[in-house]
Amino acid sequence: MGIFQDHRKTITAGFVLALLFIAAGQVAGQGLAASEVIAALARWGHFLAGITWIGLLYYFNFVQTPAFASVSADTKADLFKEGGLVRRALWWFRWGAMFTLIFGLILLAGLIKEGRVSIDIMIGAALAIIMWFNVWFIIWPAQKKVLGIVEASADEKAAAAKRALIASRTNVILSIPMLFFMAASAHFPIFGFIG
Numbered sequence: 001m002g003i004f005q006d007h008r009k010t011i012t013a014g015f016v017l018a019l020l021f022i023a024a025g026q027v028a029g030q031g032l033a034a035s036e037v038i039a040a041l042a043r044w045g046h047f048l049a050g051i052t053w054i055g056l057l058y059y060f061n062f063v064q065t066p067a068f069a070s071v072s073a074d075t076k077a078d079l080f081k082e083g084g085l086v087r088r089a090l091w092w093f094r095w096g097a098m099f100t101l102i103f104g105l106i107l108l109a110g111l112i113k114e115g116r117v118s119i120d121i122m123i124g125a126a127l128a129i130i131m132w133f134n135v136w137f138i139i140w141p142a143q144k145k146v147l148g149i150v151e152a153s154a155d156e157k158a159a160a161a162k163r164a165l166i167a168s169r170t171n172v173i174l175s176i177p178m179l180f181f182m183a184a185s186a187h188f189p190i191f192g193f194i195g
C-alpha cells in the first residue's frame, strides 16, 4: 500500500484520519465554532511543526553529530549530497522552524486580542524566536558552506561547522526552558498575566 511506502502518502493518511475524527466531532459532539477554527488549526500546525523542528534538533545533536565523528570522508560525501540524508533532514528542520514560528505568531496574536498574554508565554516565545533566528541566520547559512551548496575554502568550511555546532548546541540548551514556559503558560503560569 502506498501509504506505507511513500512518506508523502503516509502524511496525507494522517491528515485524512484527523479530518475524519474532526468531522465526527462536528456531527456527533459539540463541534468547533466558526470563530475557533483558525485558533484550532494554528495550534495543530504549531505542534506538528514544533515537534518536527525540535525532534530533528535533538536528532542532529544527540545522534547525527556524535555518529559522524567516526564516519569516513567518502560516506560523509554521500550523506551530504543532493537528496542525501543531511540535506533532507535540514529541509524538514528549517521549514519545521519556519512553520512553528508562523503558527506561533498567529497564536500570540490571538492571545493579545483576547488579553490573555502571560509573562510565561513571552519567555517561551522569546526563547523560541531566538532559536528560529539561529536556525535561519546562523545554522543554515553555515551548513550551506559545509555541504558545498555555497562555495567555501577548507578553512571557511571548518569555521562554518564550528559556528553551526555552537548555534545548534545553544538551541538545545534554550529548548529546555522554552518548552517548560511554552507548555506551562496556559495551564500553570509562574510569572502570571500581563493582559
Ligand code: HEM
Pocket: 046, 047, 050, 051, 053, 054, 100, 101, 103, 104, 105, 107, 108, 109, 111, 121, 124, 125, 128, 129, 132, 179, 182, 183, 184, 185, 186, 187
Ligand atoms: C517559534 C516561536 C514560537 C512562538 C512565537 C510560539 C508561540 C506560542 C503561543 C502564543 C502559544 C499559545 C499559548 C496559549 O494558547 O495560551 C503556544 C503554545 C504552544 N507551543 Fe509555542 N511558540 C513557538 C515555538 C514553539 C516550539 C519550538 C514548540 C516545540 C514543540 C512549541 C510548543 C508549544 C506547545 C506544546 C504549546 C501548547 C501549550 C499549551 O496549550 O499547553 N512552541 N506557542
